[in-house]
Amino acid sequence: MNIDAIRAAADRAAGVVRRTPMLSSPRLDAIAGRRVLVKAESLQQTGSFKFRGGWAAVSALDPKTRRRGVLACSSGNHAQGVAMAARMHDAPAVIVMPADAPRSKIDGTRALGGEVVLYDRATEDRDAIAADLAHRRDLTLILPFDDPQVIAGQGTVGLEIAEEAGRDGRADVLVCCGGGGLASGVALALEAEAPGLRVRTVEPAGFDDVARSLSAGRIVRNGRLSGSRCDAILTPQPGALTFPILQRLCGPGMAVTDDEAMQAMALAFAHLKLVLEPGGAVALAAALFRPQSVTGDTVICVATGGNVDACAFTVALITHAD
Amino acid sequence: MNIDAIRAAADRAAGVVRRTPMLSSPRLDAIAGRRVLVKAESLQQTGSFKFRGGWAAVSALDPKTRRRGVLACSSGNHAQGVAMAARMHDAPAVIVMPADAPRSKIDGTRALGGEVVLYDRATEDRDAIAADLAHRRDLTLILPFDDPQVIAGQGTVGLEIAEEAGRDGRADVLVCCGGGGLASGVALALEAEAPGLRVRTVEPAGFDDVARSLSAGRIVRNGRLSGSRCDAILTPQPGALTFPILQRLCGPGMAVTDDEAMQAMALAFAHLKLVLEPGGAVALAAALFRPQSVTGDTVICVATGGNVDACAFTVALITHAD
Structure with a gap:
């Protein structure tokens, strides 16, 4: 870096x-x-x-990879940043969000064309859900910070x-x-x-x-x-x-x-x-x-x-x- | 113009x-x-x-006139614009405001160093109050738009x-x-x-x-x-x-x-x-x-x-x- x-x-x-x-x-x-x-x-x-990081990551992907779509896990801001960056690149975005995220963030992610997958923080394993989705649908995971x-x-x-x-x-x-x-x-x-x-x-x-x-x-x-x-x-x-x-x-x-x-x-x-x-x-x-x-x-x-x-x-x- | x-x-x-x-x-x-x-x-x-107009008017005055002070009549936004422009020129500002103006605007004008003179819209004549103040204290009136x-x-x-x-x-x-x-x-x-x-x-x-x-x-x-x-x-x-x-x-x-x-x-x-x-x-x-x-x-x-x-x-x- x-x-x-x-x-x-x-x-x-x-x-x-x-x-x-x-x-x-x-x-x-x-x-x-x-x-x-x-x-x-x-x-x-x-x-x-978060749109800055989302845009940087999505715009850095090679076009073929990008076309298959991206995946993010987020309580809301990274979700919206990645969803909007993907939409502006005509790429699909799947976002794994906790079901108790603020309503405005879930709605905002959907309004930006993100496919929202909700999970229960108490009983479900977010990373397992994400790994499974990435594997099955050949999506590129965009981490929130690392x-x-x-x-x-x-x-x-x-x-x-x-x-x-x-x-x-x-x-x-x-x-x-x-x-x-x-x-x-x-x-x-x-x-x-x-x-x-x-x-x-x-x-x-x-x-x-x-x-x-x-x-x-x-x-x-x-x-x-x-x-x-x-x-x-x-x-x-x-x-x-x-x-x-x-x-x-x-x-x-x-x-x-x-x-x-x-x-x-x-x-x-x-x-x-x-x-x-x-x-x-x-x-x-x-x-x-x-x-x-x-x-x-x-x-x-x-x-x-x-x-x-x-x-x-x-x-x-x-x-x-x- | x-x-x-x-x-x-x-x-x-x-x-x-x-x-x-x-x-x-x-x-x-x-x-x-x-x-x-x-x-x-x-x-x-x-x-x-309104700060744009206030700044333009106060900054256009000759320094001697400005030092004597400015006067404005306003329910709040012109008041704050003129008060801040005057303060940044180290000039006094007197603002004639209706007593029923929003509280945040009256407080905001005072916080910017404006001397607020309140009047009752129903019973008092704002222009007469302003003319009297301008005359007595040798202030320059800054109109809100004309x-x-x-x-x-x-x-x-x-x-x-x-x-x-x-x-x-x-x-x-x-x-x-x-x-x-x-x-x-x-x-x-x-x-x-x-x-x-x-x-x-x-x-x-x-x-x-x-x-x-x-x-x-x-x-x-x-x-x-x-x-x-x-x-x-x-x-x-x-x-x-x-x-x-x-x-x-x-x-x-x-x-x-x-x-x-x-x-x-x-x-x-x-x-x-x-x-x-x-x-x-x-x-x-x-x-x-x-x-x-x-x-x-x-x-x-x-x-x-x-x-x-x-x-x-x-x-x-x-x-x-x-």
Whole structure:
């Protein structure tokens, strides 16, 4: 994995992947005690950065393989990213999703032409279902984070951040983190293009496998995989490809509570006019509510996604009205 | 008023005014039956396009005049645009607002350093209050739309739309319309830069003074000025400067109901991850629900603002859940 793969992904993404805006608000600066810049990947195609990785992976397949179709396992954002990338290549996409994924994500995946296969998290083995489907239907599995093309695609976020900040920019870059695909891609891009910017992973408290792995110097698993509103970023452990990159390039990992994530959603609504999902708001929450853990005059956060049901969004607004 | 003033405003705005993204979603295309492009001015500084006009007007003042301060009358978006532009010039701003303006707009104006003077719409004369303040405190009044610098500033939205669409683009450009400052500025910019793009004003049904004025060939007033959720775009009549421009350059005006505006808000939440206010959603509503009134394969809408209280936003989401 190196910067060349990220640059190649950016070339293939030109005119397809949106360049998302970097937003700010005086009120958020006041809360954080420093300038807060928010990279709004919620405005990416399919409502999350995952379209970047999906596009990078699908566009890198040879046409014959692609025509047979792709397969992904996902609670929703990777699902929609891969489904849309496949549709834009006229390739079939089969997506294995937990039956308890947010309704808007299941509907969104279907609306993008994805064939959704639901499974029960408690009683069924997702990987076995996926392996069987891939074998029977000759589909190419696109992993959510531990895949070089996917990491390269997510890394294009880092190229855009580096361009905005300039080569001499100095800041912590807070990234909402599940398996580490986005964080490792952004870290590689920044190492090459803006070495004064340092990635910090942000996870839900109690599901901070990456922070604990970074601190332990080896891969550590989460004790459980449900019980947070941040469905998009609950993963068992950092990836075999992503972890060494994170270990080499990132600062200490951070974690915030679900309540802080929801408060960040309400503040992003009020002051940035953004719709964020809980898992897409943890980096902003860390910038706002853990100022002592961040260094510098400016902090950059990636707001990774906005695929949230109206009901869950309303709960955040009502609970944390300004 | 001509394109040179708009280009000069764009030069003064460089690095301050945000270039807002143009967004789209397959689901909205399917509803409208054509490609729908949404220019997201809700993501502009202060949450609406009004910052463009405020910045253009404040930055055009000679420094001595500016230092004495500016004055604006507004239910909220022009208020915040002028307050922020003044603050960034270290100039005082006094804003005359109706006491029943949305709470988030009054708070937002104060948070930007604006001195808010409230009045009662039913019993007090706003213009008399403003004239008295301007005289006593030697402030420069910045009108919300009938001012050449304000029209020039709003016209910078049109320059960006023209750049995205290209010189040969052909489409209707739907613009949420109060007094016509944005619509006339955009129309002037498009006339010069993308003459195949035609502005169409969109207003709340029952408050469609611009549509009726265009149809009558002379300025016609609204019968009433309250009773719509679209507080941002309730104006008594088109402006003396804006109307001749609209008359020369725009197609027939359109109108949508409050319920359609709220439905557009819910769809923008679900499929674009945007927070829109009712008055900022009427152009999208017209694109989605009046397809037979629009021509061409593509329609462009300006989503003009997102300054909405959590409560009003929640009502739109709950009433129109997908």
